[in-house]
Amino acid sequence: MTEIKKNRSASSSNNKIWWLTFGILCGGTLLTRFYKVLEPDHVCWDETHFGKMASWYINRTFFFDVHPPLGKMLIALSGKLTGYDGKFPFEKPGDKYDGARYEGMRIFCTTLGALIIPLTFLTMWEMTKSIDSTFIGTLLLLCDVGFLTLNRYILLDPILLFFMSCSIYGVFKVRSLTDSGLEPFSTRMLCWQLYLGASLACTMSVKFVGLFVVLFVGLRTIADLWNVLGDLSKPVSLTIKHLIGRSITLILWPIVLYVFFFWIHLTVLSKSGNGDGFYSSGFQARLEGNSLHNASAPRVLAYGAIITLKNHRTGGGYLHSHHHLYPAGVGARQQQITTYTHKDDNNRWQVRAWGGAAGAGGAGGAARVRSGDLLRLTHAASARNLHSHRERAPLSPKLLQVTGYGEDGVGDANDVWKVIISGGKDGDEIQTVRSKIMFVHYLQACALTTTGKQLPKWGFEQQEVACNPNLRDKNALWNVEDNIFDQLPKMSFEVYASGFLERLFESHAVMLQGNAGLKPKEGEVTSQPWQWPINYRGQFFSGSAHRIYLLGNPVVWWANLAFLVIFFIVFIYNSVREKRAKAFGKKIQETGDGDGDGDGSLLNAAGWSCAGWALHYVPFWAMGRVLYFHHYFPALVFSSMLTGILTVYLLRNLRRYLSQELGKTAYQCAMGLVISTAVYSFYLFSPLAYGMNGPLSNEPNSTMAGLKWLESWEF
């Protein structure tokens, strides 16, 4: 270490020092990341989800998840290649692996997680060209216990962070190339831009928080273009060329890749699985083993047909009725109507014209149902009509109750519904699967809808169906799924099955809704964004005898926090000083030593790190969904970089106030202190990542006694 400090001069020509530092950090990474990587040999924390999903990929059964597919596909691929057979159930955290080949997947994730460190080193070098700040920044990240813990398991985070680091490295590489005046369409430039675009696409396809890094790269790119534009010695056409190059490589190319990943995802998952119910009938028709696969039905709906109706809400069930009445006190004591997510004979309804039992055009057979028609729906099993009246719905007091009424299909005027195709014209034929239809009660002018609320026991915990006077309710849309009618020619469901693009958009709609649905419940303890930077509370990865607790190295985290504050002060102070100097016509002297790593470039790099931190942290304040501690780690990368840069900046500025010799010594001592503090704190807290056993830390005989610095830490 002292070697490095002596050769503090950060000139890029000093190749040996550069390689030595890089080597030390890589070695450190290798040692820390792969030490005890296969322990504990049971399912830790969210491995239960991602392991399960990897199995589904290997077995090719369809499932639903709120995250995009790339991360899980990579995990599955690594598992497949290393001999995992997809049989282990991954039921709950703590399950022993018992011979299941989880090693490959875990080592794969750890490898990606380990690569973040060298990537950060390269990024910081590209940003600052100062070996000191690069070393400190990377070392802080290396010594963070939380970062280590998070990147060692079968999780999406190591993959996300890896691709994110790739993107950040790429964007600063592109900046250097642009600054050096490289032609926009030169091979080197395009290669780096394509690499950057690919990294962006990968980040976005692992988790949607990748969007923040896309924003960061967008900002950085605009800044690049702005710089090019400001160079009056160059023509405007240069900027336009850069713009075109970047639009293609950073916008079009990532989109193509992103869609391609989804294509793989949808192609691989070809068999019916537990995710079917979240998707529409057309989507399900694509899945082998689903009852809609290879089925056939008439193309249009005709009077007399027996049909099932599926609600268009994601995860919406089938319109259902059964031989049970609403209990006393819940509206009229008539037969219950619900939605039911499983296929069942009680989901069948017969379509009948409103004017009586015979129906219009009974003789000719195929009188087709058209948008705007009045009709009755009769429950096939119980021969009661779908009915609504002025009574409160069981769970939603503002809506009307829907019941089954009448005997053998003879009811009253309240059984008449008007069928309307959403977005269609009056007189359009109603198509199986394709048409989104609405049933509007003729007398009460309300729409048949499902509220999604679960009925109590008397309703067998199926979902409530009600009639909503607000005709704009999004849950009021239904589609015909089964359509049994012999007089019309049948068509294969292949025709209705969604195309790739339709499925792509539907997947996104479902994912978005899934994400929005992740709301904290009343009384649930959730992590709050304000707790993250102060390392307020961690997260247990593994309990029992081998305890692993995700918690940042408090020394690193609190230093990061302090340096964020210091950065704002330094930044404001500098801008004001600069402006004042300009006002009085003075020049500020720079304390640069070596080419390109003067104060200006350090501050600029610090500014971008801070922007990156803010972009990856601030948006969480505005999110309504459930948040977790590990959401902070992308921001942590930027925060550590900022600390590294600013430490060196401050030390250099302090040195100016001391004499040459004394300054040099003080600087070296300070650097040594920083480095040893970081390493020692890592040593202290490393049991959090490598596993603790024995008593909890609030008891005196624990190995972690005395390290419980905050009341809220639970290890």
Added chain:
Amino acid sequence: MVLKKSTENKSSKISNKVIALSEPEKGKCSLENASTTCKREVDDGAPAENENETMESMQPIDVGEIIKSVYLTVEIDVVFVGLLLMALCTRLYNLEEPKYIVFDELHYGRYVSLYAKGVFFFDAHPPLGKQMLYLAGQMAGYDGNFTFDRIGSPYTESVPVKALRIVPAICGSLLVPLSYQLMLEISTYQITAFLAAALVLFENCFLAQSRFMLLESIQILFSLFGILCVLKSTRKKNIASVIWLCFGALSLGCCFSIKYSGLYTYYLAIFLIGRQMWKRIDQTESTFKLCLSALWRFFILIFIPLLVYVGVFYAHLSMLPKAGPHDSVMTSAFQASLKGGLASITKGQPLHVSHGSQITLRHSHGRTCWLHSHAHVYPVRYSDARGSSHQQQVTCYSFKDVNNWWIVKRPDQLSLAVSNPPDAIRHGDVVQLLHGITSRALNSHDVAAPVSPQSQEVSCYIDYNVSMPAQNLWHVEIINRESEDSTWDSIRSMVRLIHVDSGSALRYSGRQLPSWGFHQHEVVADKVITHQDTIWNVEEHRYTKAEDRRERERELVSAEMIPTTVTQLSFWEKFLELQYKMISHSPDAPQGHMFASEPAEWPMLVRSIAYWLSPNSNAQVHLIGNLVTWYAGTISVLIFGALLAVYAIRQRRAYVDLPPYAAQKFYDAGCILFLGYWLHYLPYFFMDRTLFLHHYLPAYIFKILLLAYVIDHIFYILCISEKIKPFTHVFILCITIWMAYVIRTYKMFSVLSYGNMDLTEFDLLNLRWKDTWDFILHKKN
């Protein structure tokens, strides 16, 4: 001074008469000033501060002038007065019609009634707006005895409808001349300022919103006035600047004391002052002077609004001394400080909880409920096949009940009677809690809780002899203790009860028990002890006197306390608690309201809101904008954004498009109007609650002004460039035609603001310009 404008801009169509009661010298002087200003513009394009030094301020009395000179200058701007009169005519016309409860008058009316009766209520919005409504009602002698039961029910004679509606109506009227005034500062030509005011005047949504007991028009008035004052302050120097800033801060304080969305205006003002200071940094002023002026500016901008805010709450709390229906939201201490209600029960009860105390334990934060038990046991098996301890249920019950009483007992003492002096329980003591009626002890053990299986079950212990020993010791941890051995006080102390054997804390889990638990709330012992749901406090409290169990039960059932003194709570304690509750209050507004809308739908006016429908005709009131202005506004935002980008890019390439004076104006408009618009609009995208069109109005006023500015700017560009000058007339013609169309639309839709005309189905269909607008039609009988 207005004369200067009209001579300068020959295109100005409106002739202004200035009635200036000023000394002749004064007038001359300002004319001279004006000419020097013009010269300076040509010379070096001086920054706005200098040049606007002499710009008119058409307040009836200019405070800065008074201080500068001994002369009293009174100016009346005819345009200003004319606009005000027109606005008053439209806003006040037939104000007491319809004589029915319209939309949110339901809520605000209720609050006014509660103010009139002095009964405490809780609302998530600050109180100034409601207080203003109340004051108007008070003057007209409203006694608060009308029950606002539902939208559409008729007012009785006892409600002074006109008085209650007059404050918003006047504020809404003032908005028109105020827009004119603000635009005079921002735009180049007077005529565009007039145009802006006319657009506000002929905007149906402002008309409808000002005519009822709603707060938006008051809020917007304060918001615009605040911005105007701050703007004037940035353009003046010395004492005039201070005075304007004080006015601005006052107005902004009022603004966010009406609705919290007023805070966005406040941020805008801070930004404007910050921008002014930032610009002054690179002038050769002494650093000391610069720091000083920055300091006092921010001092004013922070303290005056804060003072207003606190003052408003002070008035609020002192106006509402009585207990009422919303009490249960607040903590016991707060409730006890109100007249009637809890105070009458808890007055005179002993302070220190001691061995033998009979107490009720209230869950302190969030949902109001008391620790409760009853003679029913947990079912042996739950529906998910897990087993229970089959011991007596412990729940959290939201109503007062005799089963909420518990007796505090030290584990080593047998007698329950309170000794003399009482043996007070202190922080850190270990106690048992006996349920008053059943005499069973509060217990917890390693059995999963019924609804939250990750936590431990809490029960009242029944000894079944099944090798499950009683674990009924609880450690008292007083959270707001002053010293390590502080006593456990009723009402005041916040305690956490830690189970001695497991280290878990007694906690309200937030979930409801199924029917076997009578749908009461679940209580568990949770390992995470720092959660705020683990905090409890003693509400009712008395000492056990009788030794005998029967006697004790009788005591519990028939308890009646004799009040002697009131619990005192300082204003600050009350204020902070109220703030905390307002922040943590989650509105249970109905999801999927029929007329709710999304922020993304607002710029295109996709949805309207039905405010009222007459019970016997199709006359109705809707909040709906003037679609012509609305669309033009949206386009103007796009145009302004495009212009901003184009100018920035061209400037980067060192092209100069605008003379410095015009560039200055352009960027000022950008900072005030463009930024103001987004600042009031964007936050709604991140709000997780039911939103309505009227949330857009504070942003919309900035948009209208921006529209006027964009017209002004385009006109200016047409005027200065020689090549396209002939298009000026075409442009004027277009604007005139468009304005005529705006007025026509306004007239067409004003029936929906006044609600004074029966409409046929044909009329409504005629007005339904968009498929997404829902008007209401009575069914034909």
